[in-house]
Amino acid sequence: MPLNDINRRHFVRNTGMGLLTFTVAGIATPLTPQAAHTQGVPFNRLSPEDAALLAAFADHLLPGAAAAGVAHFVDHQLGVDPQECLLMCKYFPAIKAPFENFYRGGLEALRKTVSADHSKPFEVLNTDQKNAVTDSVWQGTATGWSGPPPPLFYMMVRGDAVDVVYGTKEGFDRLSVPYMAHIMPAENW
Amino acid sequence: MAADKVDIVIVGSGAAGSVFAATLAEAGRSVLVLEGGQSRTLEDLYSSQIWARRLKWGAPTVEETGKHPIWYNFNSGHGYGGAAMHHYGVWPRYHPEDMQSRSLYGRALDWPFEYDVLRPYYDQIQADVGISGDAKAEIWRPPGAPYPLPPILVNEHGKTFAKGFAAMGLHTSPIPIAVLSRPYKGRPACIWDGWCDAGCPTGALANPLVVYLPRAQAAGARLQPDSHVSRIVMNNKGDRAIGVEYYDAAGVRHIQEAEAVVLAAFTIENPRILLNSSTEQAPSGVANSSGLVGKYLMSHAAVLVYGMFPHATNNFFGATGGQLFNQDAFDKHSDTGAYGSRQWEIALALKPNDLLGIAMSRPDIYGAALHTFMHESARHLGAMVAVCEDQPNPENRVELSSMRDRYGLPMARTVYQYSDDAMKLWESACTEGVAITKAAGATEAWHGPLGGQHIMGGTIMGADRTSSVVNRYSQTHDVGNLFIGGGGVFPTSSCVNSTFTLHATSLMSAQYLRDHWSEIAA
Numbered sequence: 001m002p003l004n005d006i007n008r009r010h011f012v013r014n015t016g017m018g019l020l021t022f023t024v025a026g027i028a029t030p031l032t033p034q035a036a037h038t039q040g041v042p043f044n045r046l047s048p049e050d051a052a053l054l055a056a057f058a059d060h061l062l063p064g065a066a067a068a069g070v071a072h073f074v075d076h077q078l079g080v081d082p083q084e085c086l087l088m089c090k091y092f093p094a095i096k097a098p099f100e101n102f103y104r105g106g107l108e109a110l111r112k113t114v115s116a117d118h119s120k121p122f123e124v125l126n127t128d129q130k131n132a133v134t135d136s137v138w139q140g141t142a143t144g145w146s147g148p149p150p151p152l153f154y155m156m157v158r159g160d161a162v163d164v165v166y167g168t169k170e171g172f173d174r175l176s177v178p179y180m181a182h183i184m185p186a187e188n189w
Numbered sequence: 190m191a192a193d194k195v196d197i198v199i200v201g202s203g204a205a206g207s208v209f210a211a212t213l214a215e216a217g218r219s220v221l222v223l224e225g226g227q228s229r230t231l232e233d234l235y236s237s238q239i240w241a242r243r244l245k246w247g248a249p250t251v252e253e254t255g256k257h258p259i260w261y262n263f264n265s266g267h268g269y270g271g272a273a274m275h276h277y278g279v280w281p282r283y284h285p286e287d288m289q290s291r292s293l294y295g296r297a298l299d300w301p302f303e304y305d306v307l308r309p310y311y312d313q314i315q316a317d318v319g320i321s322g323d324a325k326a327e328i329w330r331p332p333g334a335p336y337p338l339p340p341i342l343v344n345e346h347g348k349t350f351a352k353g354f355a356a357m358g359l360h361t362s363p364i365p366i367a368v369l370s371r372p373y374k375g376r377p378a379c380i381w382d383g384w385c386d387a388g389c390p391t392g393a394l395a396n397p398l399v400v401y402l403p404r405a406q407a408a409g410a411r412l413q414p415d416s417h418v419s420r421i422v423m424n425n426k427g428d429r430a431i432g433v434e435y436y437d438a439a440g441v442r443h444i445q446e447a448e449a450v451v452l453a454a455f456t457i458e459n460p461r462i463l464l465n466s467s468t469e470q471a472p473s474g475v476a477n478s479s480g481l482v483g484k485y486l487m488s489h490a491a492v493l494v495y496g497m498f499p500h501a502t503n504n505f506f507g508a509t510g511g512q513l514f515n516q517d518a519f520d521k522h523s524d525t526g527a528y529g530s531r532q533w534e535i536a537l538a539l540k541p542n543d544l545l546g547i548a549m550s551r552p553d554i555y556g557a558a559l560h561t562f563m564h565e566s567a568r569h570l571g572a573m574v575a576v577c578e579d580q581p582n583p584e585n586r587v588e589l590s591s592m593r594d595r596y597g598l599p600m601a602r603t604v605y606q607y608s609d610d611a612m613k614l615w616e617s618a619c620t621e622g623v624a625i626t627k628a629a630g631a632t633e634a635w636h637g638p639l640g641g642q643h644i645m646g647g648t649i650m651g652a653d654r655t656s657s658v659v660n661r662y663s664q665t666h667d668v669g670n671l672f673i674g675g676g677g678v679f680p681t682s683s684c685v686n687s688t689f690t691l692h693a694t695s696l697m698s699a700q701y702l703r704d705h706w707s708e709i710a711a
Contacts, residue, residue, distance in 0.1 A: 083267060086242050088543060091544055093258040138552075138555075188237075
């Protein structure tokens, strides 16, 4: 196609937004991560416990991230070839593929630090307790942390939360920012 | 398995490789470009910061060590077009003093030529590509042809920062940028949507898919994706390259024969391939009689400065690379105690997410406060970036790692630490940037952490074969039919974005190869 035929109108497409293929009852089913979250679709890479903790932590970092399907987003991307992976963690020199190791290590370290400080899961802590844990992770002072650098883990999960809440056309709309796509991706991720 | 011999095999389809391919194919040479990543068309360039991550590396190929990371995955590119697919198109020129640092100041290194030698290549490239700017207003600019296009849009975002610079007694000019302010050579003007680093599918931002690769293909050059080059294949005497070895997507090994080889696989991969190509005659790697392959790795120390303004900045509008420009601190001694240059790129278009997005400007904020911050910032945030020169140091280097890639080949390992000079420049930029932003009327002003932009060196050029890897034409001293393309040949980093200059050095090199073909191919 000649370049002078390429214009914004050509590229903007009204394709189905945000559909990923999840396996529901053994059948490949196109769902949004939000719908996968709502329907409790099983995870492929993360354990149910890790997925629940990831969703809870991300939701504390940015409320709405769990409902937007952050755990399914991360779980799906961890199953993708690292080269095609759409997680922000791929930029970081300290995080090497397979990225699953980074998330599993960080979630395990988070679980242990919460257990050491509060003797109960992160998900049931009150807001002040969650804030205390979060601050300690961000500041690198989390009790007994053994895993990837805690501030790095905080930033990556926070980045994932921002991706699903604000990194899409719907997210831009929430901010009243024009998306102005040349080519609208057929899927949010 | 051996394919048909070609005149020139080019390793890498990015900024440098595409210039070589177009120049040599248009001269009638048979050209094959081997790209380690996937094929790509303009329609693959989705407007999404999330999808844009496909343009960058993800598989581990580089082990980064030393005090400071080189940020390989973020700075490099994967697939057709290479790193230039996600670059921002800020295209200033090196200054004459950048190329004569040793002669003028007794510091760093000299290039094997002065600025005037490269000037016509800069002029030719900007005529090919179409740069927007205002040469007169850019008071620091070295001599050269005026920009072919008028400056790009300056909106409230840029105007706000301009007031801050003026209040500090500093000058601003339109940014020199390879983004079209008017239609140019069949490519449309930009609509200022800020999707620059997601890849620009309209062609308003110059990238290899819209400028040099189409020219190369029209002249008969072939592009081959998923072809991971592992080493240079040498003749028995070890004095000529006879082709390259590569692995395809299925992991099958191939030999591609050629009369000449151009390595344009990015600053880190080029030395890796040379070092991985050791032979009996060259046990420390091909083209490495100087022992300097991989040495003098350089990057730019960068800092993002942010301000929250009481009025709307419309920061979602514009070019990611910025609207305005400042090189008042270009003089090598302008910051007390620090040798080197720095510059400002002002009023960067912002998106909510990703590494350089709104949310990451304040990583400490979370919870409900992050929603509040996002909404306020989407309207009122302003951003600019300082880029600071680093000094060439042979201790900063690319070497082979003990880790192996998917083909069983040693990965590259980088060892890097910014010089004290670079860190002083960076610190002065942090202080100055916050002061400018406050002077511009920001209610809050802050700066981000140390970041790394652009990667250069590792196969530097020079007049002397004992102190450099390639000559003025980016031809290796040791192997006459082996050339290097890209910022790896720069002996100094300046503080300017490297893409324009690596286009110019590549064009100079490609034209030399074209014009001396009979003796080089003999």
